[in-house]
Amino acid sequence: MSSAARPLIVPTAHPQLEEALRFKLERRVATAGGLGELVPLALRLGLIQGTLRPRLRQPQLLLFAGDHGLAVDLNPPQHHSTAAQIEDLLACRVPLPVFAHQQGMTLDIVDCGLASAMPARPGMLLRKIAHGTRNGRVTAAMTLDQVNAALRAGMEIAKALPGNVLGCAGLGVGSGASAALVISRITGLPLRELVRSGARMDEDELNHVLAVLHSAHSRHPGSEDPVQALASFGGFEMAVMVGAMLSAAERRMLILVDGMSACAALLVASQIAPAVVDYALFCRSTDHRGLDVVLAGFESAALLALGLESIDGTGTTLSWPLVRAACALLTEVEDTVEPMPPPAEPAETTPSDFDPRPVRG
Numbered sequence: 001m002s003s004a005a006r007p008l009i010v011p012t013a014h015p016q017l018e019e020a021l022r023f024k025l026e027r028r029v030a031t032a033g034g035l036g037e038l039v040p041l042a043l044r045l046g047l048i049q050g051t052l053r054p055r056l057r058q059p060q061l062l063l064f065a066g067d068h069g070l071a072v073d074l075n076p077p078q079h080h081s082t083a084a085q086i087e088d089l090l091a092c093r094v095p096l097p098v099f100a101h102q103q104g105m106t107l108d109i110v111d112c113g114l115a116s117a118m119p120a121r122p123g124m125l126l127r128k129i130a131h132g133t134r135n136g137r138v139t140a141a142m143t144l145d146q147v148n149a150a151l152r153a154g155m156e157i158a159k160a161l162p163g164n165v166l167g168c169a170g171l172g173v174g175s176g177a178s179a180a181l182v183i184s185r186i187t188g189l190p191l192r193e194l195v196r197s198g199a200r201m202d203e204d205e206l207n208h209v210l211a212v213l214h215s216a217h218s219r220h221p222g223s224e225d226p227v228q229a230l231a232s233f234g235g236f237e238m239a240v241m242v243g244a245m246l247s248a249a250e251r252r253m254l255i256l257v258d259g260m261s262a263c264a265a266l267l268v269a270s271q272i273a274p275a276v277v278d279y280a281l282f283c284r285s286t287d288h289r290g291l292d293v294v295l296a297g298f299e300s301a302a303l304l305a306l307g308l309e310s311i312d313g314t315g316t317t318l319s320w321p322l323v324r325a326a327c328a329l330l331t332e333v334e335d336t337v338e339p340m341p342p343p344a345e346p347a348e349t350t351p352s353d354f355d356p357r358p359v360r361g
Contacts, residue, residue: 009249012047012278021046021330028329041281041303041326048254048279049164053331056254056324058163059105062125062244063089063313064261066113066237068174069135073212075173082172083116085311090123095310097123099317105167107313110157112150113236114172127153129236136181136216142231147239154243158251165323166248169285169313170237170261179264180290181213181233186226186267187297191217194260194290226271234264241265242272249276256319258283259312263294281323284308285315 025039045054067082086109088094100107110125111118115132118124129150133141142150158166170179180194191213196206220232230239242265248255249269257266257280269276282295284302286309295301303319 009246009273009275009279010252011275012044012050014047014050017050017052018043018047020052024052024330024335027335028333032333035329038322038326038329041323042329044281045254045323045327046330049252054327055331056163056165056327059103059165059167059320060161060163061100061105061107061167061169061256061313061316062157063107063109063169063171063311064112064237064241064244065109065171066175066235066240067115067132067172068178068235069133069141070137070177070212070216071174072135073137074177074209080173082114083118085171086114086118086124089311090121096314096317099314103317103320105317105320109171110237110240112153112240125157127157127240129153129240133178133235136178136233137212137219140220140232141178141234142236142239144227144231146236147227147231147234150236150239151243151246154240154245155247156243157240158244158247158253161248161253164252165254165256166244167256167258167283167313167316167320168241168245168262168265169258169311169316170235170241170265171312172235172237172261175235175237175261176288176290177209177213178233178235178238179260181216182229182238182264183260183267183294184217185220185223185229185233186271189293189297193293196290197286197288226268230268234268235261237261238265238268242269245269245276245280246273249273249279253279254323255280256283256316256323257281258285258314258316260288260291260294262312263291263298266298267294281319283315283319285310285312 021043029035089097092098097107108125111128113129113132129146184191195209223229223232238261245255246269266280282300282302303322
């Protein structure tokens with residue numbers, strides 16, 4: 001990505017605002033008692049929006065879908081196809097769309113690179129870059145031109161979204177393996193740690209997957225650059241997600257990241273613009289062990305862990321009430337004590353609606 005195209009993402013660090021937010025939250029705790037992890041979550045929301053009274057508007061959950069050429073070496077022919085998973089989602093045969101509706105989240109599936117042609121219909125955004133990626137064991141999964149086209153598509157999607165909350169999750173057969181390859185190449189983490197799903201994973205299956213991924217890894221030995229790594233191993237859904245995350249962070253939107261593919265996209269985005277991570281909160285829809293390793297690399301944890309084994313994005317819908325509750329601590333709860341006096345000499349700040357005068361709500 002050229003420097004001219006890089007988004008201008010402002011870090012959320014703001015010591016003066018953080019001090020005022022902490023004081024405001026301490027008053028909530030003094031009145032209500034311990035509020036646990038809601039307090040640091042509320043602090044994050046205030047810093048993301050640059051205000052003492054954050055507001056969450058029109059949350060959008062996007063499932064970025066794509067097929068992977070590498071999948072032919074990973075999965076048996078009878079494996080549930082990506083297109084079939086999408087039909088289940090659109091027909092509400094799985095819980096995710098039901099939960100999204102219950103929580104007031106708008107859910108759309110983005111066709112970034114499905115192998116089959118999907119008709120235009122409600123709930124689908126057609127942004128196909130190509131009909132699936134190529135097999136990374138043979139050649140690069142995407143060309144650099146395709147990666148750049150996908151990044152632009154993601155940026156355009158995020159710029160057009162209403163509201164200030166974007167949930168990101170990946171969908172596609174082979175997307176987890178593709179994400180593991182990208183993460184391993186950028187971080188140096190062993191593929192075995194990223195691929196092992198749990199204690200009950202069949203050892204023969206694990207060895208087969210590792211053999212395929214190591215073969216792809218060795219095919220592209222010089223792909224240390226994050227965008228090159230994305231082209232060598234990634235998927236169209238991942239590349240479009242990278243662009244969407246960068247654009248969302250530029251707009252100071254909250255980004256809810258769910259699953260391995262979304263984490264890989266955030267990792268690539270953070271190599272382009274490190275401050276994008278400031279805007280991200282993590283959700284999880286599976287107990288996949290590799291996800292534990294990735295979240296530890298971000299020095300973070302998921303908002304909620306319920307032992308799910310579901311489609312990525314499901315955890316986002318279930319975590320959303322916690323995010324809303326944390327926001328309500330700052331916007332809906334009334335104060336009962338005197339406000340903190342303003343600092344004598346306000347520090348230089350980035351543009352925001354933070355008022356350094358006495359806190360009054």
